Amino acid sequence: MPHKAVASPGLPPLKLLMCASLALALAACGGGGGNPGAVSGGGSGATPGTGGGTTAPAAPxxxxxxxxxxxxxxxxxxxxxxxxxxxxxxxxxxxxxxxxxxxxxxxxxxxxxxxxxxxxxxxxxxxxxxxxxxxxxxxxxxxxxxxxxxxxxxxxxxxxxxxxxATALTLSPITLSPASIPAYGSTTISVDVLANGARYTAQQLTVNFSSACVNAGKATLAATATTNNGTAQAVYRDLGCGTTDAISISADGADRPVTATLPIASPAAASVQFASAFPVEQSIVIAGQGGNLRTETATLKFKVFDIFNRPLQGQLVNFSVNTTDVKLNKASDTTDQNGEVITTVNSGTKATTFRVTASLGNGISTMSDSIVVTTGLPVQRAFSLSVGSPNIEGWSIDNIKTTVNVLLADQFGNPVADGTPVAFQTNIGAVGSSDKGACNLVNGGCFVDFRSQNPRVATPGSPSTPCNGVTPDSTRPGLASVCASTTDGANTVFARTAIFLSGSAASNVYLIGRTAPLTSTATDLGSSRSGDGKVFTLQINDINNNPMPAGTTVAVTSLTNASVVDVVPSTVQNVFPHNATADDITGTTVSGNQGSFHQVTVIGNAPTPCVAGTVATFSVSITSPVAKLITSYPFKMTLTCP
Incomplete structure (x- = not known):
């Protein structure tokens, strides 16, 4: 049945109408007296929740x-x-x-x-x-x-x-402000990034800058710049390019790069400096002399700088030399990208010194360091050979060493070039090292070791050396001939020295004034008044009548009725090979006994009071330095009362 709006006592008509409307709404939603939750719609007998008038809840x-x-x-x-x-x-x-x-x-x-x-x-x-x-x-x-x-x-x-x-971009023509610059000047480079003909401002883009002078290190320019309101700028600064530079700009997304040219004035030359000389020791040899590691040509390098002290390319430099004794090979040259020029000078036939002057067209000049012209080749008269000790205890002991020293100079008395090799050979023992029987000169000198070993007796003419090619080596037992030589392929200079391989035993000792060697029987020195000194001299030789080793000691021992005053010298010194009149360090003229001389002084002391003659006895003991072998010779003398 349709609802009716019934007037309620005491309610105004407007409120009555609102209530009626609310009642109708509630009826439509299932309210107003029906079962709670019932869904309206459909006809009589409709199933709850399935009626055609149901609406699904809305979602967010x-x-x-x-x-x-x-x-x-x-x-x-x-x-x-x-x-x-x-x-x-x-x-x-x-x-x-x-x-x-x-x-x-x-x-x-x-x-x-x-x-x-x-x-x-x-x-x-x-x-x-x-x-x-x-x-x-x-x-x-x-x-x-x-x-x-x-x-x-x-x-x-x-x-x-x-x-x-996709967005297509283009670059505007490059703007240079100013359009040309002086040497070491600067300019501002600008370019717009365009999209459809208008500056692209939607986002910042990276723009790339490059130029030939920048790549050569003769200008500075930022490699990239970021757009600001569609425009990118960078500052170009010259570092002495001195030509028209080509500037290129590109950007990612742009269809092609753009280029511009920038004229740059050339810088002015301010100085020329001497840079270096070769050889570095500033010495060359006289023409035709050659020599190991030596040259007849000096190469001199100069460098030109601009007003900012930077190397300057393309500058003409003229050369001159202050003597006619050398030949200047190049009179002028143009500086390279490093600002450098070179000239060369050849030696003449005289020993001299010289300087080269380098000049610019504006009157600026400089001089090189002084260059020396000398031979550098060793000469025979300046070949010096020596040994540390010429008499070593090597006759019966291996690996006793001494040094062999060599000094070489040229015809002007100057040390020859470093690195000049000197070869060594010997007919007894061994000389040099395992890798080479030679040494290389440093400041004109070098040395090698000589050591004792077999053979100890020379074979005539073996080995063949520059030395025995002129004069035969000595074949004396225990005397080594050492030959040192150097050659430039055309000329050979050499020198020879000799070394004794001395024995450890004093096998041949002579009392001066007598011809027979001493024996184990006491040598009678004759008579002497008690209290008086007795002086006698001994020559001490080894088994080969060569000197005892340097450092051998000589002493008076086992004294009876006598006291020692002195033995002079008390040790064997360096003894060089000699003949009857002089030392011969080459050993080629050695002759006779080679032993050292020692003066012995003793005093006979008869018992006090001296009532009758008596006998004084003592021995001279000789001790080698390495083996410590002692050889003793007894002596006696008759003492008379004063």
Missing amino acids: SLEVSFVNASGQSTNSLTAGTPLIAKATLRDSAGRVIPEALVTFSTDNKLALFSPSAGTALTDANGVATVTMRPASLGAGGAAKVSVTTTVAGATVTGERNYSVG
Whole structure:
């Protein structure tokens, strides 16, 4: 039955009408006296909840839209026209929801978000926004933006398609301010990045700068610059390029680079300096002399600098020399990219010194260091050979060493070149080292070791040496001939020395004045008054009548009725081979006994009081320095009372 609006006592007509309307609404929603929860609709007998008049509850929504920077609706994205993606969030009743976290996502090969995380909170109007830009200037295609959020634990999503158009860029002509510069001046280089003929300001781009002078290190220019409001600028500064430079600018996305030319004035020469000479010791040899590691040509280098003390290219330099005794090979030269010029000078036939002058056309000049012209070749008369000890205890002991020293000079008395090799050979023992029987000169000198070993008796003429090619070596047992030589391939200079391999036993000792050697029988020195000194001299030789080793000691021992005053010398000194009249360090004229002489002084002391003659006895003991072998010879003399 239809409801009627019944007037209630005491209610105004307006309120009565409102109540009637409310009653009708409640009736439509199943209220107004019906069973709670019953769904109206359908006809009589309709099943609850299945009637055709039932409506499903509404769900929250997330709607996506795009606008450009001007607020116009569009879904077309380019580098010049970024998009703003907007996501509007409403609840099931259509009311906006503020402060909800919304996440945006898309194909990052086509577009990028700002902020880059792709998240935003809805504002008071329920709208979350992010800005979209192409991933690159060349990016193009279509994609969609997906958005998602959570409302009351339920996930709400939305999406919208968009397109990306690639952006073609061009570069404006280059602007130079000023258009030309003086030496070491500067200019500002500017270029605009254009999109469709207008400066591209949507985002900053990197612009690349280069030039020939910059690549050569003769100018400075930033390699890149970032656009500001579509324009990129860089400062070019000259470092002495001195020519017209070609400047090139390019940018990613631009269809082609642009170029410009910059005239640069040449810098003025301010100085010329002497740089170096070769050989570094500033010495060359007389023409035709040659020599190991020596040259007849001196190479001199000069360097030209500008007013900023930087090397200057393309400058003409003239050369002159202060003597006619050498030949200047090049009278002028032009500086290279390092500001350098060279000239060469050849030696003449005289020993001399010289300097080379380098001059510029503006009157600036400088001189080289002094260069010496000398021979450098060793000469025979300046070949010096010596040994550390000429008598070593090597007759019966191996590996006793001494040094063999060599000194060489040229015809002017100057040490010959470092590195000049000197070879050594010997007919007894061994000389040199395991890697070579030679040494290389340093400051005109060097040395090698000689050591004792077999053979100890020479074979005549073996080995063949430059020395015995002129004079035969000695074949005396225990006397080594050592030959040192050097050659430049045409001339050979050499020298010879000799070394005794002395025995450890004093086998041949002579009392001066007698011809027979001493024996183990006491040698009678005759008579002497008690208290008077007795002086006698011994010549001490080894088994080969060669000297005992240097360092051998001579002493008076086992005295009876006598006391020793002195033995002079008390040790064997260095003894060189000799003949009857002089030393011969080469050993080629050695003759006779080679032993050393020692003067012995003793005093006979008869018992006091001296009532009858008596006999004084003692021995002379000779001890070798290495083996410590002692050889003793007894003596006696008759003492008379004073």
